[in-house]
Amino acid sequence: MRGAALASEGIGEQPRGEVDPKGRPTAFGPLRPLGGRRLAAVGAGVVAGAGVLALYYVLSRHLVPGTSDSATVVLEGSAMAHGNVALHGWSLSLDSFWLVDALFYALGVLAFGLGPALIHLVPAVLALLAAASAAALAAAGERGAAALAGALTTASLLAFPSPELAYFLLQGPWHVGTALFCLVAFAALAEDRVSWRSLVGVVLLTAAMLGDLFALELGALPVLAAGLARMARHRRLRPGASQVGAAVLSIGLAVGGRAAAAAAGGFRLVNRNVVLQLGQIETNVSYLANRVPALLGVKTMPIGPRANGAVAFQVLHVAGLGLVLVAVLAALWRLGRGVLVAPRAGEVQPGSFLDDCLVVGVLLDLVLFVLGAGSDNPEYAKYLTPGVVFATVLAGRTVARFVAGGGLARLPRALGAGLVTGAALLVAAFAAESIADIGPAAAQPAVGLGRFLAAHHLTRGIGDYWSASIVTVETHGAVVVRPVTTGFDERLHRYDRQSAVDWYRSQAFQFFVYNTAKPWRQVNATTAERTFGAPAATYAVGTYRVLVWRKPVSVGLYVPTFSSPLQFYLR
Numbered sequence: 001m002r003g004a005a006l007a008s009e010g011i012g013e014q015p016r017g018e019v020d021p022k023g024r025p026t027a028f029g030p031l032r033p034l035g036g037r038r039l040a041a042v043g044a045g046v047v048a049g050a051g052v053l054a055l056y057y058v059l060s061r062h063l064v065p066g067t068s069d070s071a072t073v074v075l076e077g078s079a080m081a082h083g084n085v086a087l088h089g090w091s092l093s094l095d096s097f098w099l100v101d102a103l104f105y106a107l108g109v110l111a112f113g114l115g116p117a118l119i120h121l122v123p124a125v126l127a128l129l130a131a132a133s134a135a136a137l138a139a140a141g142e143r144g145a146a147a148l149a150g151a152l153t154t155a156s157l158l159a160f161p162s163p164e165l166a167y168f169l170l171q172g173p174w175h176v177g178t179a180l181f182c183l184v185a186f187a188a189l190a191e192d193r194v195s196w197r198s199l200v201g202v203v204l205l206t207a208a209m210l211g212d213l214f215a216l217e218l219g220a221l222p223v224l225a226a227g228l229a230r231m232a233r234h235r236r237l238r239p240g241a242s243q244v245g246a247a248v249l250s251i252g253l254a255v256g257g258r259a260a261a262a263a264a265g266g267f268r269l270v271n272r273n274v275v276l277q278l279g280q281i282e283t284n285v286s287y288l289a290n291r292v293p294a295l296l297g298v299k300t301m302p303i304g305p306r307a308n309g310a311v312a313f314q315v316l317h318v319a320g321l322g323l324v325l326v327a328v329l330a331a332l333w334r335l336g337r338g339v340l341v342a343p344r345a346g347e348v349q350p351g352s353f354l355d356d357c358l359v360v361g362v363l364l365d366l367v368l369f370v371l372g373a374g375s376d377n378p379e380y381a382k383y384l385t386p387g388v389v390f391a392t393v394l395a396g397r398t399v400a401r402f403v404a405g406g407g408l409a410r411l412p413r414a415l416g417a418g419l420v421t422g423a424a425l426l427v428a429a430f431a432a433e434s435i436a437d438i439g440p441a442a443a444q445p446a447v448g449l450g451r452f453l454a455a456h457h458l459t460r461g462i463g464d465y466w467s468a469s470i471v472t473v474e475t476h477g478a479v480v481v482r483p484v485t486t487g488f489d490e491r492l493h494r495y496d497r498q499s500a501v502d503w504y505r506s507q508a509f510q511f512f513v514y515n516t517a518k519p520w521r522q523v524n525a526t527t528a529e530r531t532f533g534a535p536a537a538t539y540a541v542g543t544y545r546v547l548v549w550r551k552p553v554s555v556g557l558y559v560p561t562f563s564s565p566l567q568f569y570l571r
Helices: 002-009 036-063 068-081 101-112 117-139 144-158 163-169 176-188 196-211 214-234 241-263 278-295 311-340 353-372 378-404 413-436 445-455 465-474 525-532
Strands: 090-092 272-276 460-463 480-486 492-494 509-515 537-541 544-553 566-570
Touching: 036 117, 036 163, 068 090, 068 101, 068 117, 068 465, 101 117, 117 144, 117 163, 117 176, 117 378, 144 311, 144 378, 163 278, 163 378, 176 196, 176 214, 176 353, 176 378, 196 214, 196 241, 214 241, 214 311, 214 353, 214 378, 272 353, 278 353, 278 378, 311 353, 311 378, 353 378, 445 465, 445 509, 445 537, 445 544, 460 465, 465 480, 465 509, 480 509, 492 525, 509 525, 525 544
Parallel strands: 272 566, 460 480, 460 509
Antiparallel strands: 480 492, 509 544, 537 544
């Protein structure tokens, strides 16, 4: 009876009939030696992964020109690769991506050196790992055709994304690495016991929260909620206690780790003001009807070099969107029923720890977007990317259950074969859409600026945020530009976030640059002249303006103090 109850709840998502030596279900079954077929399957997976990685890299270069946001995390990785692991002297926001994306950039710098290729390569690697992890979770607990169906369903939605999803999925650092860490943590914590896997889950959640506060809502809280839901299903405290404990422990370790890192001289957190505007919140709710379908290829958003998705494929994407919505609603219904409906004697309400983690993550991600998107800028849809990844896993798991439950067997053979063929064609169609979207690399005006500066032996300068770090990375560090901003005295000072104090302390700069096409915080010729006096020369490089003085200039190290790194205001 107890074995039947465990199986009905889906604890651990074990393959049918597989338990560990003590009779407890496991997440993915025991490790098996690689035989001929399994070795061939692994080889095929490696080849497929390499192909998807190449596709992701090319798509990223086409869709994502790279900005100082992405360049800053490259520079974080460079600092870590050169020994400053704790980022001593840096001032960063709550989404510093330390111990998440920055780790991958550090490895990239060690392998390839500082350069613009990392702006596209690292997000491509993270997206590939996220897609592979999502596909593995979609197949978890199933075998054969069911596992393959679940994995392919999720892979078709992520490995070959719509243009809009590709724009957000392949641009770093936009929380894709955070979603990856959370997915692996969900799988590691699926077993309802303390083991080395649960330790891995705690470490991943802690690292994710230390680098990105979004991991609290996307990882720790879903695990906590899923553990409590397991207790509610059993109407006892012991089931789910290990997951609840893991969530609480990871939060405590993240808080303690942040305090310890700060005490040891690591990077400091600068404040983030979140202004909750009721009108904007209402608008954001209405935007969900556009943003979520657009990420799944049904509608479009005015973003990137390509504003509209491929219309010819939208009919195919409608099926994917419908499946995702059904899967999310079904998981939500199972969660609610298991928690609210009292079971009969000896019965455990059907459900799944993984499904609960995923659906709670989706719901909290929607809340993050509604409350966190501060304007109508469509790029705030980056907040929705992790939720979409989670939802595609639920879609794959729904398909896997259907196949495992004999859904295809109950259909006429001809219809079943037609569905299998249709699924294969659907995957091929998604792949064709992604390949068709490949075009010339996105324009990067910072390249021309970097060449001009290098040709005129102007190698150390300051500028507005969007014109600074991107030039440093695009020139492989040959031309260094540091971001500045205006203070209360309307003069230029060190930019108080996304920068390191050593960039400015005892440093002399040859020039100042700003972009007339993208004004930013009054960092322009007026404030530059107020700070340093009239320049000896001014150069026009496209929309950029480069000011040079007869003698090197320096800027103040003004760094404000804040009572809290996160402050909320209601308007």
